[in-house]
Amino acid sequence: MSRSAPVVRPVAPAGEVLREIPLPPYVTGEDAQFAVRAVVVHAPRRWSGGTICRNDASPHPCRLHRWGRRVLALRGLPPAAIDALVERGDPSADPEPHRPGA
Numbered sequence: 001m002s003r004s005a006p007v008v009r010p011v012a013p014a015g016e017v018l019r020e021i022p023l024p025p026y027v028t029g030e031d032a033q034f035a036v037r038a039v040v041v042h043a044p045r046r047w048s049g050g051t052i053c054r055n056d057a058s059p060h061p062c063r064l065h066r067w068g069r070r071v072l073a074l075r076g077l078p079p080a081a082i083d084a085l086v087e088r089g090d091p092s093a094d095p096e097p098h099r100p101g102a
Helices: 029-041 063-074 079-088
Strands: 044-047 050-053
Touching (some): 029 063, 029 079
């Protein structure tokens, strides 16, 4: 009689318990609007213990901010354009796709 090997599942470190939010299969205009809202509402805030999420006080960048940046990057926005959206602070701003040379 043979025994099968035990199944060993890796244990995630404490900081990785919450997984990343899945990206949409393709980025629509509505996805881009949600992403702008995510990066603006979940913007960084300086605090005595470091930089935290302005919305939920979790360590920055929080899951929603990371998701928003990834979606906007898929939309074609370079990091500087995403930073400008965060700096502007308007959650309803229209994220125009980046078109180099246009």
